[in-house]
């Protein structure tokens with residue numbers, strides 16, 4: 001029986017998820033709830049309904065398609081969606097010819113994913129690329145992640161694992177052998193701040209970073225920075241301290257906040273918490289780099 005998993009996207013020709021040209025497989029499910037998340041449709045492990053209100057014409061075809069009563073007609077005759085009633089059967093998606101409704105996530109298996117990944121083997125060879133597992137948090141579907149990494153390694157495809165670090169140590173130990181590069185998130189060096197921004201404290205994450213580094217894993221630290229939220233001097237000093245503690249890090253990437261995820265929050269039915277923050281200005285990005293340089297951290301670059 002092939003190993004099953006739930007994914008919500010496969011992006012070919014990706015240039016931002018590790019070295020070279022890559023195919024990024026996005027797995028569903030995440031234990032964190034980052035307030036700047038660009039993929040909120042990844043949070044829930046199961047497939048879910050997305051609703052693009054701006055595409056809805058009010059044709060009301062979905063109302064009769066839904067036996068759970070989630071789609072309704074308002075007094076004014078317009079379309080209303082009550083997500084609490086939704087059972088994720090996706091009958092309405094079939095009926096919505098305007099593309100306002102979409103199912104995010106589907107069950108797949110290693111063979112199907114590898115078939116897609118192997119289409120670009122030539123590009124990987126020419127560019128030093130490969131496969132990247134992202135999400136969501138791939139470690140939440142540990143068995144599937146491990147087997148995907150094994151399958152890619154067996155075909156000599158370079159493997160990257162993007163992780164928030166909030167997983168079990170023995171599971172990180174198991175994937176290490178098949179992971180050529182970890183893209184390891186560091187969202188806040190302060191545990192309480194980390195909790196406020198993501199819903200979890202960072203002790204386990206720091207311990208896992210330490211464990212992977214001690215095991216000589218190749219690691220790029222990825223630091224999402226939101227102006228005025230987690231880009232304080234203390235945070236930058238914390239990043240610089242990690243670069244001193246782990247001189248063998250393959251890189252430190254700063255990920256400046258942008259608000260392109262906002263639309264996705266609405267589509268998944270969530271209220272966006274950073275409505276008053278715009279995209280990061282160039283001058284702010286340069287200030288981060290310059291402060292880090294002064295703190296002795298030459299490794300940090302803007303992603």
Ligand code: SF4
Pocket residue numbers: 055056057058059060061062063079095096097098099100101
């Ligand atoms: S079927 Fe689609 S376009 Fe028509 S009312 Fe429902 S969501 Fe809107």
Ligand code: SF4
Pocket residue numbers: 049065066067068069070071085086087088089090091092093
């Ligand atoms: S996914 Fe199924 S239950 Fe949910 S709104 Fe659509 S038809 Fe109704």
